[in-house]
Amino acid sequence: MKFTLNWLKQHLDTDASIEVVAEKLTDIGLEIESVTDRAAALADIRVAYIEEAGQHPDADRLKLCRVNTGDKMIQVVCGAPNARTGLKVALAQPGAIIPIDGSKLKPGKIRGVESQGMMCSTRELCLGEDHDGIIELPEDAEIGAPVAAVLGADDPIIEIGLTPNRPDCTGVRGIARDLAAAGIGTLKADPRQEAVAGSFDSPIGVTISGEIAANNAVPAFYGRYIRGVKNGESPDWLKARLEAIGLRPISALVDITNLVTHDLGRPLHVFDADKLSGDINVRYATNGEKIAALDNKEYELSDSMVVIADQAKALGIGGIIGGEETGCLDETVNVLVECALFDPISIAKTGRKLQINSDARYRFERGVDPQSIGWGMEVATHLITEICGGEVSHVVKAGEVPNPRNAFDLRIDRILELGGVAVEADRAIEILTALGFEVSGSAPVITAVAPTWRPDIIGEADLVEEVLRIVGYDKIPTVALERETSLPVPALSPMQKRVGLTRRVLASRGLYETVTWSFTDSRWAKLFGELKEGLYLANPISSDLDVMRPNALINMIAAAGRNQARGFADLSLFEVGPEFFGDQPGDQRLVAAGLRAGSTTPRSWTGSRRDVDVFDVKADVEALVDALGTNAANLQVNTEGAPAWYHPGRSAALQLGPKNVLGYFGELHPKVLKALGVKGRVVAFELFVENIPMPKKKGTARPALNASSFQSVERDFAFLLDDDVKAEAIVKAARSADRALITDVTIFDLYAGKGIEDGKKSLAFSITLQPTKATLTEEEIEAVSKKVVEAVQKATGGSLRA
C-alpha cells in the first residue's frame, strides 16, 4: 500500500514530520517498507526562465536559448519543440545529478555551440513518462527555486506492508484514522461523502439474480447514471497523486475510480452507459463464457464466478476487473457508476482461478466496509461532477446493505492479564472510540461495537490488541519466564537424544552430514521400490521433485554424482531424516543413511590410501548400533535380506530376530548408480533409528565388570575351506566349542590364489581363552583347541592347515 505524506494530510490534520509519521506507522502495526524522498533526487534542479529562444546557427531543429538562472544569464542549446521565449523551465546546470541515469551534467558543445545547462523533461526527472518536450513550469514559479516544491514532488512516498486483516487500511483514510488514534493529529471530515441529490431516475435499472442473492455472493449493488459528462485528461493534482504511487493516468473517469480505490479503500467501476444494452443484471457466468477485460486479456469464466452483465453480455468480472468493451473513453458522454459489495470468499476464489491481481480484488477479498456502498457512490459523484461535469440521477439499488453490529465485552483487567501491561479503562475507551468503536459501559467491563470497516475484530483478544498496539508494544514490560523447577527438566526424550547421538557418532566417523530435499524425482524413486500414488505431489515445484522420497539415499546418491562432476570423488556423506512409505500423516520413518565412495583418504606418502568397501559401511552401522545401546555382535547379518538397490552379492540386512530389520548395508547396485549419474563403486547403509530397541532396564547402572585376574591365552588356527563358507559360520562354530572359556574369535587372515586350489580359501583366526578360576595348563589349552578344530570342521567341512 503506497501513498504520499500530503495525501495522508488531506485526511489527517497534523504537523508531524515524515520521520515521526513513519515511526508511528510501524509502531501501530502498519509496517513501513520504504519512504522515498523524491525532493532529494531533484535537489540540483532549479527553476529558470528562457529570456530568449533563438535559432541554433547550424541546426534547424535546435534552439539556442538565453536562460536566466536567477543569479546569472547562461546559454543553453535545446532540442525540445516547446522551448520558447518566456517559458519557466526545470534547469540542470553543470555538476547537477540527472535523476534518470544518475549522471553528472557536464558543460558541452552541441553542433559547435557551447551549452551551459540542460532543460529537463518529466522523464529525465523520473516524474513520469513524458519525453515529448521539456517541463513547462507555472508562470509564477520563482526563478532559482528548487523545482521539487514547484512540481509538488517534494512530497515523500510512503509504502507500508499491509497485513491481510486490515482492509480498512487499503485506503489512505483508514491509515489516517489509525494515526489519529495513536495521537498523530486529528482525522478531518470528508465532505465528499455527503449525499448528492439526483435530479432524475436512472434509465438503467439494476437487479441481482436469485442464485447470487441466495448465496449472498453480492449482498448489494448500487448504480447511478450521470449524463453529459466530459471525459479527458485528469487535472494535474489527480495525475500527480496517481503517478506518485505508480499508477498511469488514463482519463478523468478512470482516474477517479482509481483514486477512490486507493484513497478510501472503495473500488468502483464506471461504464460507458451508451454501450450498455438494457438493465444491469448481476449473475453467475455460464461455463465457457468469455470476456475481454481491461488488462487486454480474454478470460474464460465458469459458473462459480460473478459477472456484472447487461441484457446482452457480461460487462465485467464482479469485484475483480471491468470489461474492455464498455469502458470509458475520451468521447464518453453518459456513464453508469457501479458501487457494489462482494463476498470476500467468492472474490478470492475467482481471482485465484483466473490469476488476476487487481486493486479491486485486493480490497474485496479482504473485506470492504459494507457502509461504503453508500458514501463511496457519493464521493465518486462529487469527483465526477467536479471534474467532468454532468447531471446526476437518483441512485438505483438492488440487494440489502448489511449493517453488522458486532459487540464484544472487554474486561479491562484482561489487558493486563494477556498483555502484561495495565491500561486505565478511560484510556482504553479513548483508543477504541478513536478507532471507530462504539463503546459503552465502564470498568471493569466495557462493551465495544466494532466499526463496519473492521471485519477482523471477532473477540475480546482483538480488543486487547487494538488497545495494546495504540498504547505501544514498547510499554509492555519485559518479564523473565518463570522457572517451574530450579533446574530444567530434560528437553529431550530418550529417542530424541538418540537421534542427536546418531548424527554425532556418524560425523565423528568421518562422514559429512547433509540435508537434502524430502521430495525427489519419481524416475529415480521407482528404483527404490514401488511408488504409491499418494506420495506424488499434486503441485510439484518442478518435474524432478515430484514425489515424496521413499528412501533417504536417493538424493544423497545424486549429490555424490554432482560432487564427482566437480572433481570430488572421495565422499563420505550421511543424512538423518525422514523417508515416506504411506500417504497419511505419520507414514514416515526416521532413517540414518550414509554412503562412501572413492578412497578412504587423500593420496599420501604413508600409503594408507585405499578404496572404500562394504566393510567401511558395515563398521559405520555397527559402531552406530553399539553407540545406541545394542550390542552389534548380537545382530544377524542376513545376506539375502538387502533390497534390490544393493549389489546382490555384497550386501545384507541387519536384523534382531526374524522380523526386526534394523537396517541394510552394502555396495549399491550398478544400475541404480548409473541411473543417478554416479561413477564407480559406492557403498551405503541405512539404519532405522526407531527400530533399535530401547533398553528395557530402567536406571543408569551398568552390569558389574568381571575382570579375571588370570592371564588370557590366544591360539591361532588356519583352515582350508570352500569359497562359499561364511566367516560367520566359523566364528560361531569356534565359539560354540567352549562358551565359557572362549571370549573372543577374531579372523586375522583371508587368502585365496596362488598355492590354494580353485574354489577354496584359507582363513585364519585366533581365539582368546579367558580362565576365571586358575591359570590354564597346557593340557587344558590343547583340549579346547581340539574341540575348536572339531567344531569348525564339523560346521564347515574345512580342514586344518598344517
Place this chain on the structure above:
Amino acid sequence: MENIEALREEVLAEVEKAVDLAALEEVRISALGKKGRITGLMKNLGKMDPDQRREFGQTLNLVKDQVAGAIDTRKTALEDAALEARLAGERIDVTLSSRPDETAGRIHPISQTIDEIVSIFGEMGFALAEGPDVEDDFHNFTALNIPPEHPAREMQDTFYLPEQEDGSRLVLRTHTSPVQIRTMQSKTPPIRIIAPGRTYRSDSDMTHTPMFHQVEGLVIDKKTHMGHLKGCLLEFVKTYFELDDVPVRYRPSFFPFTEPSAEMDIGCSRKGGELKIGEGDDWLEILGCGMVHPRVLAACGLDPNEYQGFAFGMGIERIAMLKYGIPDLRTFFDTDLRWLKHYGFVPLDVPNMVRG
C-alpha cells in the same frame, strides 16, 4: 706398595683407552674379575701379618674403589655416545605431511543450529516436540484459525498431495505450527515446547527454497502474558547471538493463530554492506509471535477463559545465516562437499548452556 701404585696407573690408563663397552668389560675383568690383577692382590692379604695387612689392605681398597669408579664413569660415557650415535642415525623428515585423518566428519549447520536453539530453550524448561511432515488440513490450517479460502492461506504457497477418496487433500506442512495443535490435543497444560523441523512451501528463488526449516515455540498455562513472551525471546536472542545486550523491537502484526500478534526485530547495522547484529540503528526482522488465539485453544479442546500463553516461529536457516555469515540459502541443500567442510561443525562441539 709401589706395585699397587703402578697397577692403579696401568688399569686407569686401560679404562681411559677402552673404545667401547666390550673393551671396557675386558678391562674390568682383567682388574676386578675373579682372576683379575687387583682381585689377585686382595687374595694375598691373608698371607700378611696384621699390621702389614691393615696398611696394605687400606691402600688396596682405595685403589679398587678408584678403578671401579673410573669404569662406571667410562661406561656411562660410552653408553651415552652409543645412544647418541643411534639417535643420529634414526633422523627422519618430520616436515612430511601428517597421516591423513579418516575421522574428519562434520555436522550440518541446520542440525547445529537446532541443537543450539533446543539447548537454550531447554534451559528455560521447554521440551522438544515433533510432528509429521505430511499434515492434514485440520492441523495445518483449520485448527490454526485459517479457514478454507481465507486470504491467509494465500500467504503460504502450499504443496498438496493427491485428492483422497473423501475429497480431502493432505499437505506438506507449511509451518511447524501444527505441532502446537498436536501438543495441545495430547497434553494438559502447563506446556512448554520447542518444535524444530522441516517445512515446505511451493516457492523457489534467490531467497526461498521449496523445503526449509522452522522452529515453533509454545507456552501454555494460566498466567503467561506478552511480557513473558518478550522476556523469553530477549533471553533467546542474547544467548543465541552471544551478545550481552541486543536492542529488540516488537511490532504489531497479524497471524491467524495469535492475538495479539507481533513481529520481533533485532538491532543491527548494515554499514559498508556488512551486517552486524546488536548494534547500529537499523532493524532486522527475525520472528513472528503472539498470544495463542482463543479459537486455536478452543480447537484443541482447551478453555480460552482458563488457559493462555504465547507461541512464536522462526526460520532456522535464516538465523543460522545471520549467526554464521552464510550468504546463500540455497547452498544449505546442495550437498557441496566444499560447503559442508567450510560451514560444518566438529561433531564434538555439542551446544550446551554451560560451555556456551
